[in-house]
Amino acid sequence: MQLWLLPSPPGAGENDKACRGDDRIGRENKGMRMTIKEIMKAIRFSARLEDVLVYNDRFAKYEFELTEPHRLEFLAGQYLTIQVSDKGEMRAYSICSPPAIDHGFELLIDHQPNGVGVNFFKRLGLNPAQPQIIKGLGPMGRFTLVNRLGQAEVDEQALVLVATGCGVAPMMSVLLDQLQTKGDQRPITLYWGMRKAEDLFWLEDFNLLVDTYANFHFYPILSQPTPEWTLSRGHVDDLLVAHDFIPQTGFYLCGGRSMIVENKQLLTDRGILPQFIHHEHFF
Numbered sequence: 001m002q003l004w005l006l007p008s009p010p011g012a013g014e015n016d017k018a019c020r021g022d023d024r025i026g027r028e029n030k031g032m033r034m035t036i037k038e039i040m041k042a043i044r045f046s047a048r049l050e051d052v053l054v055y056n057d058r059f060a061k062y063e064f065e066l067t068e069p070h071r072l073e074f075l076a077g078q079y080l081t082i083q084v085s086d087k088g089e090m091r092a093y094s095i096c097s098p099p100a101i102d103h104g105f106e107l108l109i110d111h112q113p114n115g116v117g118v119n120f121f122k123r124l125g126l127n128p129a130q131p132q133i134i135k136g137l138g139p140m141g142r143f144t145l146v147n148r149l150g151q152a153e154v155d156e157q158a159l160v161l162v163a164t165g166c167g168v169a170p171m172m173s174v175l176l177d178q179l180q181t182k183g184d185q186r187p188i189t190l191y192w193g194m195r196k197a198e199d200l201f202w203l204e205d206f207n208l209l210v211d212t213y214a215n216f217h218f219y220p221i222l223s224q225p226t227p228e229w230t231l232s233r234g235h236v237d238d239l240l241v242a243h244d245f246i247p248q249t250g251f252y253l254c255g256g257r258s259m260i261v262e263n264k265q266l267l268t269d270r271g272i273l274p275q276f277i278h279h280e281h282f283f
């Protein structure tokens with residue numbers, strides 16, 4: 001079942017703006033930091049694996065249908081914690097499907113880390129035809145454009161989304177929500193850093209959004225391109241240095257910790273105020 005890119009005309013809905021950055025504190029489970037408030041608002045759910053879309057050796061999208069409850073309200077950019085072992089070990093995964101689809105959710109999994117979490121998903125994917133039920137808790141996280149009341153805490157005139165690797169997962173949810181569901185007219189730019197052209201599993205999806213929404217701009221950048229690659233080469237920071245941004249642009253960074261630290265510093269050095277820089281680090 002392909003949940004995305006439903007035919008919904010642009011222009012409907014409100015023009016959501018930004019909220020503040022990620023300053024979570026509190027309990028930890030392998031890199032997940034949740035506030036007590038978040039834990040209290042998250043609900044326990046179970047869901048059935050519907051399909052697995054294998055993009056390449058490394059990345060796959062797992063599509064789930066909720067079984068209990070049947071609907072889950074979440075904000076684009078939030079994540080779920082999934083029970084990945086009988087011992088109750090949990091791992092966090094950003095929802096990559098848009099909130100408009102609330103009867104299920106999709107997770108983009110990077111198979112490279114190969115620990116208990118990744119192996120849980122690999123085993124699920126081995127036989128998607130058999131009913132496979134997972135359990136989890138969510139939604140969680142504040143890597144969102146608005147808070148739970150639907151309010152932006154900072155007035156942002158443009159959005160710049162910066163992702164490396166599977167850090168692009170919450171960006172897909174945000175883009176579909178802002179462009180398709182809410183008809184956001186602000187300039188929205190996505191920088192997506194990967195190593196090789198074959199890693200760019202959502203290239204066609206993002207190009208389709210570029211063709212559909214005049215305010216959306218997309219810059220894939222490769223660190224190990226072949227000579228045939230005609231677009232940007234290097235790392236996402238090369239683009240953040242080279243490009244100009246209008247005042248009050250909100251920057252949303254997602255990926256590994258080192259990328260985030262480096263780019264937050266770069267943006268700060270360019271004079272971007274901290275309230276306009278938001279991040280989610282996966283590892």
Ligand SMILES: Cc1cc2nc3c(=O)[nH]c(=O)nc-3n(C[C@H](O)[C@H](O)[C@H](O)COP(=O)(O)OP(=O)(O)OC[C@H]3O[C@@H](n4cnc5c(N)ncnc54)[C@H](O)[C@@H]3O)c2cc1C
Nearest residue numbers: 091092093094108109110113114115116117118169282283
């Ligand atoms: C808020 C949040 C959202 C997340 N969303 C996603 C998501 O949408 N998709 C996804 O695949 N993962 C996501 N992660 C990472 C995920 O929670 C697990 O850490 C990951 O699947 C590895 O778990 P594991 O048990 O297989 O390996 P572990 O044994 O937990 O980790 C093995 C090693 O790999 C490192 N690592 C974890 N992820 C990566 C990575 N992508 N690339 C390189 N090294 C890594 C860990 O830091 C550790 O050193 C998210 C993490 C957080 C905190």
